[in-house]
Amino acid sequence: MKDAAIILEHVSKKYRLSHQPYSSLKGILLSIFRYRRRIEVHQALNDVSLTIRHGETVGLIGVNGSGKSTLLAIIARVILPTAGKVWVNGRVAPLLQLGVGFHPDLTGLENIYFNGIILGLTRQQIAERLPAIVRFAELVEFIDTPVRAYSSGMVLRLGFAVAVHTDPEIILMDEVLAVGDEAFQHKCLRKIQEFQREGRTIVLVSHDMNQVRQVASRAIWLHQGRVMADGAAEEVVDHYLQFAEEIEKQSL
Amino acid sequence: MINELRELYRYRELLWTLVLRELRVRYKNSYLGFFWSLIVPLVTVAVLTIVFKRVMGMVIPNYSAYVLAAFLPWMYFQTALLDSSQSVLAQIQLVKKVYFPREVLPLAAVLANLIHFGLALVVFFVYLLGYVGAPLLPSVALLPVLVVFQTLLIAGLSLIISCLNVFYEDTKYIVSIGLQLMFYLVPVIYFSEQVYHAQLASPEWQRWIYLIYHLNPIAMLMTAYRKVLLPPITVQQVGVAEKQTFASLPMDWGLLAVACAASLVVFVLGYAFFNKRKWDFAEQP
Numbered sequence: 291m292k293d294a295a296i297i298l299e300h301v302s303k304k305y306r307l308s309h310q311p312y313s314s315l316k317g318i319l320l321s322i323f324r325y326r327r328r329i330e331v332h333q334a335l336n337d338v339s340l341t342i343r344h345g346e347t348v349g350l351i352g353v354n355g356s357g358k359s360t361l362l363a364i365i366a367r368v369i370l371p372t373a374g375k376v377w378v379n380g381r382v383a384p385l386l387q388l389g390v391g392f393h394p395d396l397t398g399l400e401n402i403y404f405n406g407i408i409l410g411l412t413r414q415q416i417a418e419r420l421p422a423i424v425r426f427a428e429l430v431e432f433i434d435t436p437v438r439a440y441s442s443g444m445v446l447r448l449g450f451a452v453a454v455h456t457d458p459e460i461i462l463m464d465e466v467l468a469v470g471d472e473a474f475q476h477k478c479l480r481k482i483q484e485f486q487r488e489g490r491t492i493v494l495v496s497h498d499m500n501q502v503r504q505v506a507s508r509a510i511w512l513h514q515g516r517v518m519a520d521g522a523a524e525e526v527v528d529h530y531l532q533f534a535e536e537i538e539k540q541s542l
Numbered sequence: 543m544i545n546e547l548r549e550l551y552r553y554r555e556l557l558w559t560l561v562l563r564e565l566r567v568r569y570k571n572s573y574l575g576f577f578w579s580l581i582v583p584l585v586t587v588a589v590l591t592i593v594f595k596r597v598m599g600m601v602i603p604n605y606s607a608y609v610l611a612a613f614l615p616w617m618y619f620q621t622a623l624l625d626s627s628q629s630v631l632a633q634i635q636l637v638k639k640v641y642f643p644r645e646v647l648p649l650a651a652v653l654a655n656l657i658h659f660g661l662a663l664v665v666f667f668v669y670l671l672g673y674v675g676a677p678l679l680p681s682v683a684l685l686p687v688l689v690v691f692q693t694l695l696i697a698g699l700s701l702i703i704s705c706l707n708v709f710y711e712d713t714k715y716i717v718s719i720g721l722q723l724m725f726y727l728v729p730v731i732y733f734s735e736q737v738y739h740a741q742l743a744s745p746e747w748q749r750w751i752y753l754i755y756h757l758n759p760i761a762m763l764m765t766a767y768r769k770v771l772l773p774p775i776t777v778q779q780v781g782v783a784e785k786q787t788f789a790s791l792p793m794d795w796g797l798l799a800v801a802c803a804a805s806l807v808v809f810v811l812g813y814a815f816f817n818k819r820k821w822d823f824a825e826q827p
Binding site for chain 2: 368370384386387390391393396400404
C-alpha cells in the first residue's frame with residue numbers, strides 16, 4: 291500500500307510484571323528465599339492490525355491501561371512488539387510531555403538545539419528554523435535564560451514549538467494537549483489544523499472526547515489490548531461513551 | 543553489530559551534541575569551570591607526593607610526575623564509569639518517548655571525559671617540560687594507542703554498567719565500591735616494580751604475581767602510560783630495617799598486547815550486551 295503511513299499486522303505486546311520488582315539487589319536476594327517467583331505476564335496489546343493512511347488524523351481512545359500508550363510507543367519505535375510486524379513510512383515526531391528532554395541548567399536556545407537534534411534535525415536545519423521556533427514559543431526575550439526559570443507554560447510552548455518545526459510526516463501526541471492554558475490549547479489546535487491541511491498524519495491519545503470529535507477524522511477504541519471499534523470518530527466515540535456509561539452504572 | 547554501528551554513525555550529531563551538553567552542564571554554575579577537573583588531580587597528587595615521599599620514605603626523583611602519569615588515566619577511567627552509570631537512567635523519560643540509538647547516552651559520558659583527559663594531558667606535558675624539565679621520550683608517540691584502547695575498555699564497561707543500572711540501581715553503588723578497591727590494585731601510588739618484588743610469596747612466584755596483576759587491562763595500561771611518558775627510574779624505599787631498591791623493569795610488550803586485546807573484547811562484548819537489552823529500557827515502569 292503506497293498511501294499507508296503506518297501498518298500494524300497482528301501486533302502483540304506482552305509485559306513481564308513482577309510483583310516483587312527486582313530493581314534492587316535486596317529484591318533479588320529476597321526472591322531466592324521465596325519459593326515461587328510471582329511474575330505475571332500482562333498482555334498490553336493483543337493481535338492488533340490496522341492501517342493508517344497518510345493525511346489521516348486518528349484518535350486512540352479507551353480506558354486507562356487499554357494499550358493506547360503502548361501502541362503509540364510501538365509506532366514511535368521506542369519499544370519492540372512481542373509479535374507481529376510494524377511498518378512506519380515517514381519521519382515520526384513524538385510530541386514530548388512537559389519538560390522531557392530539557393535540561394534546566396541550559397538556556398532555552400541550547401535546549402532548542404538538543405531537542406531538535408534528538409528529534410532528527412541537523413544543526414543547520416535548526417539554525418534556519420530558529421526564528422520561527424522562538425516566535426512560535428513566544429519566548430523571544432527569554433531565549434537566553436536557563437529553562438529552570440521558565441514557567442511550566444513556557445516550557446510547554448518551547449517543547450511544542452520545536453516538535454512542530456521538525457517538519458514531521460507523522461506526529462504522535464500522548465495527552466499533550468491536556469496541560470497548558472486556554473490560549474496554548476487554541477494555538478495547538480490551530481497548528482494541528484494546519485498540519486491536517488498539509489496532509490500530515492496525526493495519531494493522538496486523548497481522554498477528552500470532545501477534542502477527539504473535533505480534531506480526529508477516525509477513532510480507534512482499544513480495550514484490554516484489542517481493537518473494539520475502528521471507524522468514523524463520531525460513531526466510535528459515541529459507542530465508547532455508551533460503554534463507559536454502562537461500566538459506571540455497574541460499579542455504582 | 544555492524545548495523546548498530548552504522549545507525550550510531552547516522553546519529554553522530556546527536557552524540558556530539560550530548561557530549562557538548564555534558565561538558566557545558568557540568569561547570570555551568572561554577573566560577574572556575576573546567577579548572578575544577580584539573581584541581582582535583584593536582585591536589586590529590588600533591589598530597590600523595592608529600593605522604594609517600596616524607597612519610598612512607600619513597601626515594602624517587604620527580605615522584606609527582608610518575609604519580610600524575612598514572613593518576614590522570616585513572617581519573618579518566620573512574621569518572622567516565624561513574625558518570626555513565628547514571629547516563630541512561632537520567633534520560634529515561636526521553637528514552638520512553640523518542641527513538642534514537644540508546645548507546646549515545648553512555649558513550650557521550652565517556653567522550654566528555656575523554657575530552658577532559660585530553661586537556662589534562664596537555665597540562666601534564668606543560669608541567670613535565672616546563673617544571674620538571676624532563677625530556678620528551680620518543681615512546682610518547684605510543685600515547686594515542688594507549689588512549690584509544692583505554693577508551694575502548696571504558697566504553698565497553700560503561701555500556702554494561704549503564705544498562706544494568708536501568709534494571710538494578712544497585713549497580714552504581716557496586717561500581718563506586720569496586721572503583722575504590724581497584725584504585726589499590728592499579729599502579730598509581732606505587733610502582734609495578736614493587737609488585738614484582740611484593741613480599742606475598744616466595745621468589746619463584748614473583749613472576750606469576752606480576753603476570754596476574756597485569757592481566758587486569760587497566761593495571762597494564764597504567765604501567766604502560768608511565769613507561770611511555772617517563773624515563774625508567776630505580777625506585778628506592780626506605781624500609782623499616784633496610785633500604786630496598788627496585789630496579790626498573792622494561793615494558794612487557796606481550797602483556798600490553800594482551801591488555802589491548804582484552805580492551806577490544808570488553809568493548810565488543812559490552813556493546814553486544816547493551817544491544818541485547820536496550821529496547822527493554824522503555825518498558826521499565
